[in-house]
Amino acid sequence: MVTNTTHGRLEKSRPWASPAARTAAVLTVIWAILVGVTAGFHPAFISRETLLAIAFSMAVIGVLSVGEAVVVISGGLLDLSVPASTALSALCTAVVLNHFGSWPAAIVGVACGCAVGLINGSLIVLTKINPIVVTLAVNFAGVGILNMAFGQEFPLLKSGLHDLGLNHLIGLPDITWLMLGVLFLTALGLSQTRYGRHAVAAGGGSPAAKRQGISLARVRIATFGFMGLCAGIAGVLYAAQSQLISASDTSNLLFLPITAVILSGFSLQGGRGSMLVLILGIGLLSTVPTSLIVMGLTPDWTQLAQGLLLVFAVSLDGFRIKRRLR
Amino acid sequence: MLSKKLQRGCCLFSAMILMLVGLSAGVAQAARTTAKQPSATITSKAKPLCPSSSCKIPLPGQVKKGIRIGFANGGVGFAFLNEQQRMFTRLAQRYGWKAFVLNNNASGPTAVTNMNQFVEDKVQYVIEFQIDGTVNPVLHAKAAAAHITLITEGIPGPGEYFTSDDDHATGVAAGIKLGDYAKANWNCQPDLVLLAASTPTGAASTERVGGDIAGVLSVCPNIPSSDFVQWQVSNDTATGVAAASDALVADPTAKKILVGGLNDLGVTQAITAAEQLGRASELYAWGGDGSDLGAETDAHYAGSIQFFLEAGLLPAWTIALELAAHDNVKKGFTPTNPTLIAATCPMSEAVAATIPGLQQRGTKELAEYPKKTAAQLFCPAS
Numbered sequence: 001m002v003t004n005t006t007h008g009r010l011e012k013s014r015p016w017a018s019p020a021a022r023t024a025a026v027l028t029v030i031w032a033i034l035v036g037v038t039a040g041f042h043p044a045f046i047s048r049e050t051l052l053a054i055a056f057s058m059a060v061i062g063v064l065s066v067g068e069a070v071v072v073i074s075g076g077l078l079d080l081s082v083p084a085s086t087a088l089s090a091l092c093t094a095v096v097l098n099h100f101g102s103w104p105a106a107i108v109g110v111a112c113g114c115a116v117g118l119i120n121g122s123l124i125v126l127t128k129i130n131p132i133v134v135t136l137a138v139n140f141a142g143v144g145i146l147n148m149a150f151g152q153e154f155p156l157l158k159s160g161l162h163d164l165g166l167n168h169l170i171g172l173p174d175i176t177w178l179m180l181g182v183l184f185l186t187a188l189g190l191s192q193t194r195y196g197r198h199a200v201a202a203g204g205g206s207p208a209a210k211r212q213g214i215s216l217a218r219v220r221i222a223t224f225g226f227m228g229l230c231a232g233i234a235g236v237l238y239a240a241q242s243q244l245i246s247a248s249d250t251s252n253l254l255f256l257p258i259t260a261v262i263l264s265g266f267s268l269q270g271g272r273g274s275m276l277v278l279i280l281g282i283g284l285l286s287t288v289p290t291s292l293i294v295m296g297l298t299p300d301w302t303q304l305a306q307g308l309l310l311v312f313a314v315s316l317d318g319f320r321i322k323r324r325l326r
Numbered sequence: 327m328l329s330k331k332l333q334r335g336c337c338l339f340s341a342m343i344l345m346l347v348g349l350s351a352g353v354a355q356a357a358r359t360t361a362k363q364p365s366a367t368i369t370s371k372a373k374p375l376c377p378s379s380s381c382k383i384p385l386p387g388q389v390k391k392g393i394r395i396g397f398a399n400g401g402v403g404f405a406f407l408n409e410q411q412r413m414f415t416r417l418a419q420r421y422g423w424k425a426f427v428l429n430n431n432a433s434g435p436t437a438v439t440n441m442n443q444f445v446e447d448k449v450q451y452v453i454e455f456q457i458d459g460t461v462n463p464v465l466h467a468k469a470a471a472a473h474i475t476l477i478t479e480g481i482p483g484p485g486e487y488f489t490s491d492d493d494h495a496t497g498v499a500a501g502i503k504l505g506d507y508a509k510a511n512w513n514c515q516p517d518l519v520l521l522a523a524s525t526p527t528g529a530a531s532t533e534r535v536g537g538d539i540a541g542v543l544s545v546c547p548n549i550p551s552s553d554f555v556q557w558q559v560s561n562d563t564a565t566g567v568a569a570a571s572d573a574l575v576a577d578p579t580a581k582k583i584l585v586g587g588l589n590d591l592g593v594t595q596a597i598t599a600a601e602q603l604g605r606a607s608e609l610y611a612w613g614g615d616g617s618d619l620g621a622e623t624d625a626h627y628a629g630s631i632q633f634f635l636e637a638g639l640l641p642a643w644t645i646a647l648e649l650a651a652h653d654n655v656k657k658g659f660t661p662t663n664p665t666l667i668a669a670t671c672p673m674s675e676a677v678a679a680t681i682p683g684l685q686q687r688g689t690k691e692l693a694e695y696p697k698k699t700a701a702q703l704f705c706p707a708s
Contacts, residue, residue: 042576044578044579045575047575047578049574049575049578049603049605050575050578052571052602052603052604053568053571053572053574053575053599053602053603056567056568056571056602057564057567057568057571060564061564165598165602166598166601166602168604173602238563238564241563241564241567241598241602242563242598243594243598243618243624244591244594244618245563246404246561248401248432248561249561249562249563250562251561251562252560252562252564252565253562253564286568289568289569289572290568290571290572290575293557293569293572293573293575293576294572294575294576296576298525298558299557299558299569300525
């Protein structure tokens, strides 16, 4: 299940000493300290309601983090078109939902996200331009087109999809279960399927992957397509929680998934990272705002704390890369 | 090697210490802030709505034609902005003025670029609707240097002509609705008054949320200040709902919950958060700007303060007309003392369902301008 790799090779010996295990330990300790300190200030923090609040906020960010993690692990650097692809998916979901119901809306929403991902992948392969530049451009152009095409906010009617955004199952929100399902299936796919191993191998080292006969172009298109799929699912989950949607709503969704992925030990050089550790990263990041608000701090402090966590994570990644090169 | 490790360790340790110190300072600051008693006084000095008996708005033919006027719209993505733009171009046609329309896209730098364009277009008046207060002095200076008269709709600047709704009175009206419900159903003993605020919005948020508090307290004066909790609304639903959830988690025993605040977006985000946490059974909400009225968003959303957002442009146009007709128009550039104020209207969901939708209202308001305002046309109380 754990896709814990070193330059494409699965690390099977001494799993407890692996970078993923160390990252998991560090994140668990930080998370425990955060929960402990908050509970010290406010004992009621440890409650089912806190769990629900954190779990709800994990859902959309979590699905986007899974897609971003696959892009990073395959050496595709980052996908910065997340706000546009998620907004497109959410808006398409809203439009179809109000005319045809929940299932067609969800299918169209996911397909729209997927389409943006495939466009990203194709552009990267065809133009051979840095993925960060391509996806940034797609994001700018995408948001502009969405603003022109949709022009105004869309109300969402009450529906089965809306219920999905509110209901719980066995103590956790429905949408969080969906996010966990996406995460576990992705972890399984990366470690157990040929495509998954190719993606990890491509991220571990392009020349070596080429020598093994892996088509880097196919891997790029597939990984960015998968990121689009995740953005599509995230858009549907976003719509499930919303009553009105406009094209500019999702601009905040870029920063947190990237932070979660880097914080969870995914190397920006590719080839390294664990989906199971990603749960800890997403959970920690989603706990920070709840903790700080419960302690009586303003949301500005949340941004500061999440920004510091990103700096910490990037520094840690740089340190790991340097150590590996020594 | 050891010394490098030591250096790195020291750096990390220092960063953690700084974070802890900052966190402690923040907690202390928050504790001081929450201890403050909310203001219960109504401080607004709103000017009466124009047209009144003393205010004669020029009709077409009473002002000269060919005046060049610009409109920098606030952004895209909201129907009321499109409607304001439509009203602007239609009014320019009616008065024979030359209209220049640009879009600020909710961005301060874009607003500055647009002002440069207006200077190049040699416009005489600019109606500026933007949300970034930091660039307002730049806009003001550029307009003054080019002898352009600036009429601001969103954020005011010293020496300008500013049109606004009365944010404080709006908040008070919403607060009274919340207070009335608490008095009738909970003997003035709500557990929590959850108010959506937005720091970047500046005075509009503080005035409206302050008005909410004053309104609730005017009906139920004994609600303790600790029961009033503000949280930050976000255009991004996921962020906004999560922030509202966090505010609810911070008060886990609260059941009787009143929800109000800056705008309907925030109010619906708070309702969603309460529904997600299973705490909406005794929730009563009253919106802040009427943007969700008629959308049948949620059963807990009882009503809102109808801003007639589509008509926001009309007072600014009125100022431009008066300036074109005569020079003695008083400058008013603070939220509590604007040149011209637009009337708002408390409206329940049931009443909202009986009035026309935004575009139909816009058409009617244009047809009746300048004889009647949106509030006079559609507010049942007026």
